[in-house]
Amino acid sequence: MKTKVAIIGAGISGASIARVLSRYENLEVHLIEKAPDVGWGVSKANTALIHGGYDDDPEKYPTRAKLCIRGNKLWHQWVKELEIPHVWNGALIVATKDEDFDELERLLERGRKNGVPEMRIVDRDELFHLEPNLTREAIGALWVPIVGQIGPIPAVIAITENAVANGVKTHLETEVTGIKVENGEVKGVETKDGFIEADIIINAAGLYADKIARMAGIDYFEIHPRKGEYWIFDDDVPGPKRVLFPTPTPISKGIVVTTEISGHLMIGPNAQDLPPEEKENLATTKEGLEQVWEGAKKLWPQLPPRSKVIRTFAGLRPEPTGGDFIIKAEEEVWGFISVAGIRSPGLTSAPAIAYEVAEIIKRDLGIELKEKEKWNPYRKEISHFFTMTPEQVNEAIKKNPAYGKIVCRCNNVSEGDILEAIERMKFIGVKTPSVDSVKFRTKATTGTCQGSFCRPKIVQLLAREYGVEPWKVTLKGKGSEIGIGDVKVLLRGDA
Amino acid sequence: MFPEIPMLSYDVVVVGGGPAGMAAAIRAKELGLKVLLLDENDYLGGILPQCIHPGFGLHYYREELTGPEFASRLAKRLVELGVEYRTAARVLEIKNYSDLEKVVIFTSPSGAYQVWAKAVIYAAGARERHAFEIGIVGDRVSGIYTAGEAQTLMDLYGIMPGKEIVIVGSGDVGLIMARRFALEGAKVKAVVELMPYPGGLARNVMILKDFNIPLYLSHKVVEVRGKGRVERVKVVRVDENLNEIPGSEFWIEADTLIISAGLVPSVKKLKKIGVEIDPATGGPVVNDRLETSVPGIFVAGNSLLINDLVDYVAEQGELAAEGAKEFIENGGIESRKWVKVEKGENVRLIAPHYLSGDRDVYLYLRVSKPMEDVELRIPEIGKRMKLPVVKPAEMLRIKLKAEEIRKAERLTVEVVKA
Ligand SMILES: Cc1cc2nc3c(=O)[nH]c(=O)nc-3n(C[C@H](O)[C@H](O)[C@H](O)COP(=O)(O)OP(=O)(O)OC[C@H]3O[C@@H](n4cnc5c(N)ncnc54)[C@H](O)[C@@H]3O)c2cc1C
Ligand SMILES: Cc1cc2nc3c(=O)[nH]c(=O)nc-3n(C[C@H](O)[C@H](O)[C@H](O)COP(=O)(O)OP(=O)(O)OC[C@H]3O[C@@H](n4cnc5c(N)ncnc54)[C@H](O)[C@@H]3O)c2cc1C
Numbered sequence: 001m002k003t004k005v006a007i008i009g010a011g012i013s014g015a016s017i018a019r020v021l022s023r024y025e026n027l028e029v030h031l032i033e034k035a036p037d038v039g040w041g042v043s044k045a046n047t048a049l050i051h052g053g054y055d056d057d058p059e060k061y062p063t064r065a066k067l068c069i070r071g072n073k074l075w076h077q078w079v080k081e082l083e084i085p086h087v088w089n090g091a092l093i094v095a096t097k098d099e100d101f102d103e104l105e106r107l108l109e110r111g112r113k114n115g116v117p118e119m120r121i122v123d124r125d126e127l128f129h130l131e132p133n134l135t136r137e138a139i140g141a142l143w144v145p146i147v148g149q150i151g152p153i154p155a156v157i158a159i160t161e162n163a164v165a166n167g168v169k170t171h172l173e174t175e176v177t178g179i180k181v182e183n184g185e186v187k188g189v190e191t192k193d194g195f196i197e198a199d200i201i202i203n204a205a206g207l208y209a210d211k212i213a214r215m216a217g218i219d220y221f222e223i224h225p226r227k228g229e230y231w232i233f234d235d236d237v238p239g240p241k242r243v244l245f246p247t248p249t250p251i252s253k254g255i256v257v258t259t260e261i262s263g264h265l266m267i268g269p270n271a272q273d274l275p276p277e278e279k280e281n282l283a284t285t286k287e288g289l290e291q292v293w294e295g296a297k298k299l300w301p302q303l304p305p306r307s308k309v310i311r312t313f314a315g316l317r318p319e320p321t322g323g324d325f326i327i328k329a330e331e332e333v334w335g336f337i338s339v340a341g342i343r344s345p346g347l348t349s350a351p352a353i354a355y356e357v358a359e360i361i362k363r364d365l366g367i368e369l370k371e372k373e374k375w376n377p378y379r380k381e382i383s384h385f386f387t388m389t390p391e392q393v394n395e396a397i398k399k400n401p402a403y404g405k406i407v408c409r410c411n412n413v414s415e416g417d418i419l420e421a422i423e424r425m426k427f428i429g430v431k432t433p434s435v436d437s438v439k440f441r442t443k444a445t446t447g448t449c450q451g452s453f454c455r456p457k458i459v460q461l462l463a464r465e466y467g468v469e470p471w472k473v474t475l476k477g478k479g480s481e482i483g484i485g486d487v488k489v490l491l492r493g494d495a
Numbered sequence: 496m497f498p499e500i501p502m503l504s505y506d507v508v509v510v511g512g513g514p515a516g517m518a519a520a521i522r523a524k525e526l527g528l529k530v531l532l533l534d535e536n537d538y539l540g541g542i543l544p545q546c547i548h549p550g551f552g553l554h555y556y557r558e559e560l561t562g563p564e565f566a567s568r569l570a571k572r573l574v575e576l577g578v579e580y581r582t583a584a585r586v587l588e589i590k591n592y593s594d595l596e597k598v599v600i601f602t603s604p605s606g607a608y609q610v611w612a613k614a615v616i617y618a619a620g621a622r623e624r625h626a627f628e629i630g631i632v633g634d635r636v637s638g639i640y641t642a643g644e645a646q647t648l649m650d651l652y653g654i655m656p657g658k659e660i661v662i663v664g665s666g667d668v669g670l671i672m673a674r675r676f677a678l679e680g681a682k683v684k685a686v687v688e689l690m691p692y693p694g695g696l697a698r699n700v701m702i703l704k705d706f707n708i709p710l711y712l713s714h715k716v717v718e719v720r721g722k723g724r725v726e727r728v729k730v731v732r733v734d735e736n737l738n739e740i741p742g743s744e745f746w747i748e749a750d751t752l753i754i755s756a757g758l759v760p761s762v763k764k765l766k767k768i769g770v771e772i773d774p775a776t777g778g779p780v781v782n783d784r785l786e787t788s789v790p791g792i793f794v795a796g797n798s799l800l801i802n803d804l805v806d807y808v809a810e811q812g813e814l815a816a817e818g819a820k821e822f823i824e825n826g827g828i829e830s831r832k833w834v835k836v837e838k839g840e841n842v843r844l845i846a847p848h849y850l851s852g853d854r855d856v857y858l859y860l861r862v863s864k865p866m867e868d869v870e871l872r873i874p875e876i877g878k879r880m881k882l883p884v885v886k887p888a889e890m891l892r893i894k895l896k897a898e899e900i901r902k903a904e905r906l907t908v909e910v911v912k913a
Contacts, residue, residue, distance in 0.1 A: 284632040390607040391499040401604035406585035450625045452641040479723030480637035483654040490680030
């Protein structure tokens with residue numbers, strides 16, 4: 001008899017847990033997600049850094065401190081196994097005042113305690129050698145070479161694809177509405193699409209982890225949203241080579257200036273606490289964006305003109321009561337494991353969180369885990385036309401002429417890439433065709449024109465491959481349809 | 496350079512099969528050049544096939560045509576002449592090895608190719624400015640489209656985007672889309688214009704009266720809110736310096752927001768090979784053969800500067816082809832001296848930038864602000880032209896004679912009160 005595991009939430013935490021648990025013969029793993037695709041919660045909008053692990057105080061936040069540094073190490077392996085887009089470019093925490101060095105010393109000390117390798121303080125000369133266009137006010141920095149960047153949603157997608165290939169069952173567009181508990185033991189989850197039996201429930205529901213916990217009668221913590229906003233610039237705007245932080249203050253790590261992995265200068269985030277009921281408030285604001293602009297200018301004085309902006313966006317950090325990650329088997333409900341309050345550095349920590357959960361299942365629930373004889377750690381990245389040489393293009397075209405046809409002109413995404421993305425959407429169980437699902441797999445629509453040329457073409461491809469009318473294709477799930485009907489729908493009075 | 500991929504060889508490659516590119520390819524062929532035209536779409540015509548309204552061709556064909564009609568006339572001539580062209584062929588890169596050695600790399604469903612050419616005519620059109628670029632904040636929801644995207648959805652793919660529409664921008668494109676939506680039964684709730692005057696031609700501004708569409712001048716859309724789809728947009732009034740007036744905000748309920756806030760020439764590929772760009776036009780700095788600062792690279796149409804009339808676009812294509820012919824035959828575009836064209840009072844942009852005085856030329860220019868009873872003057876040569884009205888939206892096109900140009904060291908064009 002297999003132990004049935006239900007993971008609630010297919011963010012970076014839930015997906016990583018699913019992958020790690022897919023390794024075991026005696027577990028039947030279900031990954032349940034209310035959104036149409038994976039990675040669309042907190043994991044979608046963040047700074048995308050694999051942090052160094054120097055900044056969490058091990059006294060105050062022991063779980064964060066421990067899992068961040070372990071997560072960083074694991075990512076070095078996971079990005080290779082799963083072919084996740086990444087760069088290991090290191091971070092500079094920049095001092096502009098003499099007092100800042102005290103804080104940098106403190107971070108260095110803490111980093112050493114947490115086990116961060118190769119950190120050191122660099123002087124002004126070396127700093128400008130590492131990063132020539134930094135503000136002239138800079139006088140030194142803490143250099144953390146192990147910091148990196150990944151594509152956060154591509155990472156969730158890659159991990160999920162691998163988990164599914166290893167037998168995990170996904171339930172997308174399946175919102176959990178209740179948890180069934182009998183005699184102090186979990187029995188399963190109620191969803192809008194029926195009941196899913198489970199012996200173990202893992203609550204990895206991001207901003208809603210408190211709501212899910214309450215469904216099981218657990219109410220000692222609350223999650224409140226803390227908004228962060230960002231600007232992204234066109235890819236012909238020069239950005240830094242490293243990740244640039246200001247020296248942190250007691251309240252925040254500060255506004256980062258970085259070139260994200262697709263080559264766009266990105267600045268953000270600020271931090272604004274929202275009331276608990278605003279967990280869906282992902283609107284950008286004029287004030288927030290101005291705050292980011294001013295903050296970034298301090299490190300990177302040559303910000304481009306506003307006409308070079310290609311996108312602004314906001315993310316919500318799930319801030320828990322107490323501030324530390326809550327990762328444990330809840331004692332009053334046997335089989336219920338909390339993975340809650342996974343705020344920053346949750347992306348970095350996710351692989352370590354996943355191993356921690358496996359450990360909890362063994363140690364605290366006493367379930368022996370039997371490894372599969374054949375478990376596949378590898379996953380192949382989707383084809384990207386923009387990474388191919390002309391010779392490789394011709395090879396790909398021989399297999400399918402669609403690889404020779406460019407759909408997204410800003411990023412050179414071919415029709416072949418998009419068809420492959422759609423195949424992979426279907427593979428992990430995406431039911432509602434959406435442009436965003438294609439975007440996160442291929443980078444189509446994320447360039448200079450923001451999709452005004454290619455979106456209609458992508459809609460056609462999605463409509464064809466999913467067998468729906470083109471206007472029913474969505475931007476990002478039900479309620480965001482591209483149109484209201486055929487062009488004569490209003491004249492006929494049908495809409 | 497890439498021995499592994501097939502190699503083709505032409506005198507001139509034309510990048511882009513819109514009206515500029517087609518006119519260029521036709522003229523090049525007429526002049527006896529071996530020419531290849533490449534366009535990424537499955538059809539020729541660029542953006543014309545989606546412009547199903549009339550208003551094209553009054554100068555070029557002396558007839559009022561629709562966009563598709565204008566495009567098909569050029570395409571027909573192209574085919575008659577036997578011009579070689581490929582559709583679904585996306586140019587990925589242009590390399591400039593020497594004046595008469597360029598390589599254009601393109602991909603298509605039949606494979607990737609490299610083409611050696613002596614000259615390149617770049618006619619890749621423009622892109623539209625989008626919501627983020629004009630500073631709109633709020634939710635990132637469905638229902639926000641550029642005018643061109645909405646036009647594509649409706650007129651090429653038969654999709655109705657929404658039913659309650661707010662349009663940003665009162666230029667011709669915005670106004671034409673307002674009419675297009677109204678004709679299909681949608682309610683156009685507002686056209687919102689930042690400037691204190693409408694941006695389009697008078698005949699297009701009439702559309703608003705015809706369909707009872709409110710126009711908000713000196714207003715801007717600053718925010719969009721909605722779950723999944725646009726539900727409402729926030730509008731605010733601006734003062735004469737275009738600063739928002741606090742307390743003047745109001746919301747309009749709508750499910751669709753159309754951004755028609757101007758076009759930007761597509762020139763990234765040219766920038767990569769070092770072509771000098773004029774910040775005022777957004778396109779390359781060119782001489783009177785429409786040659787860029789890189790010898791043998793010519794440019795025409797919306798990649799050169801944003802045109803409001805397709806007639807001028809086609810004219811520029813022909814001019815570039817004539818330039819390519821001269822360039823190939825003489826190993827360069829020669830001139831005894833280059834006369835620089837300067838912007839004077841109330842001139843926002845002008846092209847070409849350098850004139851040889853060897854031939855008559857058309858100057859294309861736009862004013863900064865609307866004025867009545869003005870004169871266009873070029874003091875250096877004592878030229879004066881009376882104009883009853885000038886508007887930023889209407890591109891002015893003036894002819895200069897070769898002898899006039901030769902008289903001066905430089906020319907300053909100004910538009911001032913008569
Ligand atoms: C502004 C910002 C910047 C950040 N920067 C970094 C950084 O640089 N580095 C770093 O390491 N971390 C960073 N983080 C933190 C990181 O993004 C998060 O810790 C991480 O993404 C959390 O992942 P998760 O899987 O726990 O949550 P989520 O990604 O939110 O996943 C939870 C999932 O549960 C689903 N769900 C919720 N309720 C239900 C229900 N009832 N039924 C079914 N499904 C449900 C949601 O739809 C969601 O997909 C940042 C966060 C923010 C907001
Ligand atoms: C809504 C609207 C209404 C208009 N109304 C009128 C009107 O009433 N009257 C009028 O005269 N004009 C009108 N115009 C303007 C006119 O249509 C344009 O000025 C003209 O089409 C521009 O032509 P072009 O050849 O420069 O560019 P385009 O028509 O944009 O053609 C450029 C072509 O190049 C292709 N291309 C780009 N890059 C590459 C590459 N790397 N490889 C291969 N191909 C590439 C593009 O896909 C495109 O097909 C209107 C425009 C719009 C948008």
